[in-house]
Amino acid sequence: MRWLGFLLMAAGAFAQETSGVDLAMQGRCEEAMPKLDHVMLDPAIPDADKRQTSTAGVRCSMLLNQQTDAMSFLAWLQQHYPEDPEVLFLAVHVFSELSDRNAQHLMHAAPESPFVVQLNAENFEKHGEIPKAIAEYRILLQRSPDMPGIHYRVGGLLMLHAASAGASGSGALSEAQKEFEAELKLNPQNASAEYYLGELAAQQNHPAEAIADYKRAVAIYPAFADALAKLGRALLDSGSTADAIAPLEKCVSLRPENPAFHLALATAYQRSGRKADAAREFALQKSTSESINQNTKALHKTVSGVAPDETKQP
Amino acid sequence: MRWLLLFLLFGVALSEPKRPHFTDIAGNSKFSYITNNDLSPRKYFVQPMCGGVAIFDFDNDGRMDIFFTNGAKLPEMSKTGPQFNNCLLRNRGNGTFEDVTAKAGLTGAGLSYNLGVAAGDFDNDGYEDLFICSAGKNALFRNNGDGTFRDVTGQSGITKPANTISAGAAWFDYDNDGLLDLVVADYTVWTPQTDRRCATAGVEYYCDPRLFYDAVPARLYHNLGHGRFEDVTEKSGFGKARGKGMGISVADFNDDGLMDVFIANDTEPNTLFINKGDGTFEESGLPMGVAYNDSSNAVSSMGSDAKDYDNDGKVDIFYNDLMGQAFALFRNAGDSFRYVSATTGIERLSGPYSGWGAAFVDYDNDGWKDIYNANGDVDNNKPNSRQHDTMFENVGGKQFRDVSDEMGKDFLRTGYQRGAAIGDLKNNGFEDIVVTSLNERPRILINSADNGNHWLGLRLVGRYSNRDAIGAKVKVTTDSGRTLYEHVTTSVGFMSSSDKRVHFGLGSEGKVKVVEIQWPRGAKQRLREVVADQYLTVEEPMP
Numbered sequence: 001m002r003w004l005g006f007l008l009m010a011a012g013a014f015a016q017e018t019s020g021v022d023l024a025m026q027g028r029c030e031e032a033m034p035k036l037d038h039v040m041l042d043p044a045i046p047d048a049d050k051r052q053t054s055t056a057g058v059r060c061s062m063l064l065n066q067q068t069d070a071m072s073f074l075a076w077l078q079q080h081y082p083e084d085p086e087v088l089f090l091a092v093h094v095f096s097e098l099s100d101r102n103a104q105h106l107m108h109a110a111p112e113s114p115f116v117v118q119l120n121a122e123n124f125e126k127h128g129e130i131p132k133a134i135a136e137y138r139i140l141l142q143r144s145p146d147m148p149g150i151h152y153r154v155g156g157l158l159m160l161h162a163a164s165a166g167a168s169g170s171g172a173l174s175e176a177q178k179e180f181e182a183e184l185k186l187n188p189q190n191a192s193a194e195y196y197l198g199e200l201a202a203q204q205n206h207p208a209e210a211i212a213d214y215k216r217a218v219a220i221y222p223a224f225a226d227a228l229a230k231l232g233r234a235l236l237d238s239g240s241t242a243d244a245i246a247p248l249e250k251c252v253s254l255r256p257e258n259p260a261f262h263l264a265l266a267t268a269y270q271r272s273g274r275k276a277d278a279a280r281e282f283a284l285q286k287s288t289s290e291s292i293n294q295n296t297k298a299l300h301k302t303v304s305g306v307a308p309d310e311t312k313q314p
Numbered sequence: 315m316r317w318l319l320l321f322l323l324f325g326v327a328l329s330e331p332k333r334p335h336f337t338d339i340a341g342n343s344k345f346s347y348i349t350n351n352d353l354s355p356r357k358y359f360v361q362p363m364c365g366g367v368a369i370f371d372f373d374n375d376g377r378m379d380i381f382f383t384n385g386a387k388l389p390e391m392s393k394t395g396p397q398f399n400n401c402l403l404r405n406r407g408n409g410t411f412e413d414v415t416a417k418a419g420l421t422g423a424g425l426s427y428n429l430g431v432a433a434g435d436f437d438n439d440g441y442e443d444l445f446i447c448s449a450g451k452n453a454l455f456r457n458n459g460d461g462t463f464r465d466v467t468g469q470s471g472i473t474k475p476a477n478t479i480s481a482g483a484a485w486f487d488y489d490n491d492g493l494l495d496l497v498v499a500d501y502t503v504w505t506p507q508t509d510r511r512c513a514t515a516g517v518e519y520y521c522d523p524r525l526f527y528d529a530v531p532a533r534l535y536h537n538l539g540h541g542r543f544e545d546v547t548e549k550s551g552f553g554k555a556r557g558k559g560m561g562i563s564v565a566d567f568n569d570d571g572l573m574d575v576f577i578a579n580d581t582e583p584n585t586l587f588i589n590k591g592d593g594t595f596e597e598s599g600l601p602m603g604v605a606y607n608d609s610s611n612a613v614s615s616m617g618s619d620a621k622d623y624d625n626d627g628k629v630d631i632f633y634n635d636l637m638g639q640a641f642a643l644f645r646n647a648g649d650s651f652r653y654v655s656a657t658t659g660i661e662r663l664s665g666p667y668s669g670w671g672a673a674f675v676d677y678d679n680d681g682w683k684d685i686y687n688a689n690g691d692v693d694n695n696k697p698n699s700r701q702h703d704t705m706f707e708n709v710g711g712k713q714f715r716d717v718s719d720e721m722g723k724d725f726l727r728t729g730y731q732r733g734a735a736i737g738d739l740k741n742n743g744f745e746d747i748v749v750t751s752l753n754e755r756p757r758i759l760i761n762s763a764d765n766g767n768h769w770l771g772l773r774l775v776g777r778y779s780n781r782d783a784i785g786a787k788v789k790v791t792t793d794s795g796r797t798l799y800e801h802v803t804t805s806v807g808f809m810s811s812s813d814k815r816v817h818f819g820l821g822s823e824g825k826v827k828v829v830e831i832q833w834p835r836g837a838k839q840r841l842r843e844v845v846a847d848q849y850l851t852v853e854e855p856m857p
Contacts, residue, residue: 164638166666167716173662205657205712233608237652260610263600270601271649282600289610297524 021056029060033069036060040076047080058094065101070094114144121153130161148187155179155196173200191221198230207238218247225254225261233264241271252281259289332766333707334678334744335722336759343758345413347401349732349750351385357518358388358509359527360449362692362730363429363481363501365750366809367671369737370433370442372418373461377405378737378813380748381420382756383428383446389506391426391450400428400446405739411758419455419463426450430733430809434485436494436537438781445472445496447480447809449504456541471543472535474498477505480533484805486564486573487780488550488589490835493537494780497552499559499577502527520693523614524581529556532577532585534595546593555597557582561618561672561808565629565801566787567602567646571836573785576604578615578633603651604631604644613639614692617672617734617808622646622799623683624711627789629801634669634687637698641669641687660685660706663716667701668692671734671807675745679767679819681798682708688749688807690730700728703749722762729754735806737813743769743847745817768820768846770829774802777854778835785834788816792823820846 020035039045039053054073061070074094081087107116121136137154140147158176162169177200180193187193198213214231217224232248235241248265255261266281349365352358366383373379382401387394400422403411415421422428430447437443441457454470455463474480479501485494504527512521521527534552535543547553557579567574572589579585583605587595599605606612618633628646635641641664644651655661664687671688678684685706691699705721706714718726730752739746744763750756770790774783786802798818806812820826829841833854844850 162662163665167663167718169662169665203656203659203662207657237657258610260606260608263606263610264608266600267603267650278601285600285610289606289612293524293612 021052024056024060027063029063032056032060033064033066036073040073051077051081055090058090062094062097067098067101070098114140114147117143118150125153125157130157133157134161146186148183148190151179151183151186152190152193152196155183155193159196159199173203176200189220191217191224191227194220195224195227195230198227198234202230202234207234210234211238223254225251225258228254229258229261229264232268236264236268236271241268244268245272256284257288257291259285259292262288331678331680332764333717333720334762334765335720336725336747336761337722338724338727338757339409339760340755340758342409343403343411343413345401345403345411346396347382347384347399347413347415348397348755349382349384349752350397351752352388352398353753354388355518356388357511357520357693358506359504359521359523360427360429360479361385361388362520362752363479363732363809364427364752365732365756366429366431366447366482366811367733367735367748367750367756368431368433368444368804368811369735369739369748369813370444370804370811372402372442372457372463373404374441375405375407377407377741378739379403379405380411380735380739380758381431381433381444382750383431383733383809384422386425386427388427389509391506393422393425396421398422400425409740409760414461418461419465420444422446424465425453429480430482430499431811432483432485432496433804433811433814434494434496434784435781436485436496437541438493438776440781442782442814445483445485445498447483447498449479450477452480452483452498466541470541471538471545472496473545474500474533475503475530477503477508478530479504481560482562482805482809484562484564484575484803485782486575486784486803486805487537487834488534488573488595489536489593490572490779490785491537492776492778492780492835493539494782494784495537496535496543497562497564497575498533498535499557499562500530500532501558501560501580502530517695519695522581523558527558529558529579529582531556532559532562532575532587536593550593551595551597552587555585555587555599557585559585560616561633562805563618563620563631564784564803564805565620566785567620567629567631569628569648571832573834576618576620576631578618579612580614580616581612583612584615584633601650603653607640607642607655608653611639613642615642616668616670617688617806617810619673619806620803621674621683621801623674623685623708625681625796625798626711627797627799632672632674632685634664634667634672634689636668637666637691640664641667641672641685643685658712659714663704663706663714666698667704669704670732671749671810673734673736673747673806673812675736675747676708676817676819677705677745677761678707678765679744679769680821681792681796681819682711684708685714686734686736686747688731688734690728690732690751694730700730702726702728703731703734703747724757725759727751727757733808733810735810735812738771738815738817741849743771743817743849745813767822768824770818770820770826770844770846771849772816772818772829772831773849773851774816774831774833775851775853776833778837778856779833779854782814783833783854784814786816787832788818789828789830789832790818790820790826791828791830792820793825793827794823795827796821796823815849 023032036057057073117140124133155176162172183193194217201209217227228247228251232244235244262285269278351361351364368381380403427449561578575587586599613635631644640661667689668691669687674683689701734749744761747759776783826844831839
């Protein structure tokens with residue numbers, strides 16, 4: 001019904017090729033689809049008209065549950081109008097709807113599949129229901145103990161839980177450590193699991209362990225900017241200033257927009273007596289930070305619910 | 315089996331130290347003060363900031379008294395009735411306090427919406443004076459020495475740019491001329507008329523300060539003597555750095571004999587003004603590593619305190635912020651500061667809390683300064699907005715653990731806690747806490763002082779340096795060779811001012827081998843073989 005509503009909203013205007021769009025407007029999608037396809041294949045028809053046709057095509061395809069066709073029409077729109085808010089809005093709805101439909105399909109087609117359990121867990125995770133997500137992932141692990149990636153996700157969720165639980169979260173951290181270790185037994189190439197083990201070691205004030213973990217993460221994935229940054233920071237805090245510079249320089253080169261990386265590198269240069277380099281990095285920290293702040297400010301202003309007409313009234 | 319069980323129980327008891335707890339004795343005294351921010355559905359930006367506290371001995375009877383600041387009617391910004399009065403409570407010494415506000419002339423009639431308070435003897439007459447911060451005109455009250463105070467703001471020369479909110483202030487002698495100067499943490503320019511409104515579905519909430527409110531410089535006032543001050547904000551270099559000042563901490567961070575200033579800024583980089591010794595300061599927050607947390611985020615820094623938590627002789631910095639951001643602890647490494655919130659456990663412990671009042675306080679007298687926070691969210695629109703205070707116990711200067719649950723039910727009262735000051739209200743050597751809570755009576759939390767640990771208190775009297783001896787550094791070496799460090803300051807946490815006496819917890823040691831005092835103007839003094847569990851008055855030797 002939602003797609004029918006959208007169809008009625010998008011009234012077509014071009015005179016010579018209205019029939020496919022008109023049919024779509026009337027909800028006669030089965031008749032409309034061949035005509036819409038025909039328009040899209042005709043190189044003589046201008047893009048503005050094809051935009052109307054594609055929009056109608058997406059909506060008809062969704063009504064008829066022809067997912068591949070919907071994707072084709074949408075792909076054309078995204079290619080020709082990549083920044084258009086109406087197209088972006090349509091894409092959000094299409095993918096969201098497709099996600100729901102495929103989830104339902106999966107549940108009906110293979111209710112006993114571990115993927116159903118994983119999907120449930122991911123849904124809980126998406127909605128911030130961390131304990132429920134962990135429980136669901138653990139069911140999955142009971143059924144498929146060798147499934148890679150799941151211990152890692154549980155470990156990440158336990159860390160999230162600990163962060164919001166304050167003092168009562170310390171048990172969750174030791175559980176998280178076990179999960180990351182279990183993950184690495186299944187998949188020794190999981191750089192993120194090594195990274196989080198480093199985080200946990202750092203939190204427990206075990207800098208040597210943390211450095212070793214971060215080093216392993218970087219060895220697996222040399223372009224892992226966060227791990228490089230944490231490795232540099234940990235070396236810096238341990239007094240190995242000279243060793244800290246290389247990973248910090250690398251993470252800055254990978255993510256020059258990140259102010260935290262510039263700050264860490266500036267600090268390393270400063271402690272090495274490289275004043276000019278430190279000044280440059282401090283300046284970059286400031287400019288990248290200000291850029292983020294401006295974006296945040298603009299975003300907050302857009303969504304904050306400010307009532308400008310009331311601002312002068314005490 | 316029974317014996318085994320008893321052994322295990324005894325074993326557990328041995329492994330955990332006996333912890334003092336806190337009991338609120340405010341109910342034993344008659345006073346009408348409630349921290350009143352004029353809360354209403356129409357939300358004004360200034361309302362989350364209310365309820366400064368000072369613990370000081372205004373009548374020199376040896377007992378610490380308490381002063382609270384209060385809000386005002388909004389949008390009028392005036393104290394339209396006694397419900398907005400400030401409050402002075404005289405310590406009777408028997409566990410009760412007498413409300414002497416009116417007699418002392420400190421109701422605040424004529425003032426506007428008050429925030430922070432700083433106690434200090436600016437005229438070196440031996441009586442503690444008060445500086446009161448406001449959204450509007452700040453005020454300096456001189457202690458007449460007869461139980462009354464006089465508003466001397468007009469003749470003092472202390473003025474500020476129109477409509478700035480001043481959140482907190484600190485007394486310190488930056489040029490070591492023996493006269494206390496004043497630094498004021500200003501927040502932004504605001505009036506009820508320029509107040510911005512933010513709402514969701516018709517329900518107002520406090521606007522994000524990043525959206526509409528610009529940062530302003532902190533202000534520095536040089537004490538010229540004879541009750542006169544000069545605004546040296548521009549020529550000292552303070553004017554070059556802007557922030558949204560909240561907590562303010564003064565200490566000699568680089569150990570050069572000159573007092574520096576740390577200001578915790580809300581949603582702006584924190585500022586650290588390093589005293590160059592020629593009347594100017596260099597803002598060094600970024601190169602010294604305290605402007606941001608490790609993620610380079612300018613968080614909502616609120617209250618701050620600066621003390622040596624790891625007993626290495628260097629002054630460290632703590633500030634709190636809002637839930638989800640993690641409170642920040644910076645260890646002073648000599649050349650700069652290291653962010654150690656993650657490695658000390660502070661990051662994990664503080665996640666669920668929004669902190670305001672903050673203090674390093676050795677509540678159990680074990681010689682390690684613990685971290686106290688007065689908590690409660692900015693707004694009242696979340697399920698976990700009402701929060702309880704926290705005590706993070708210092709474990710050997712390396713780690714902290716949350717022992718709040720053992721601090722007693724009065725300590726755990728939830729609310730919107732704001733200002734908090736530390737002081738020994740019973741003169742029993744254990745630190746007490748006075749904390750305000752929005753739209754509630756304050757709590758006067760008395761330490762149960764029952765773990766048997768020893769202590770030493772020093773009341774330093776400057777004769778050549780400023781009389782309060784603010785800035786004096788004290789090193790204590792116990793009989794076993796353990797070294798502990800403190801410095802004299804009254805500025806603490808958020809909008810508050812603490813007992814100026816220097817306090818040392820000594821654990822099980824009943825004697826101090828040496829007390830070394832370095833006075834602000836350079837004199838060094840040693841006291842040998844000092845018996846614990848006493849307050850000692852020490853006068854500065856004349857040069």
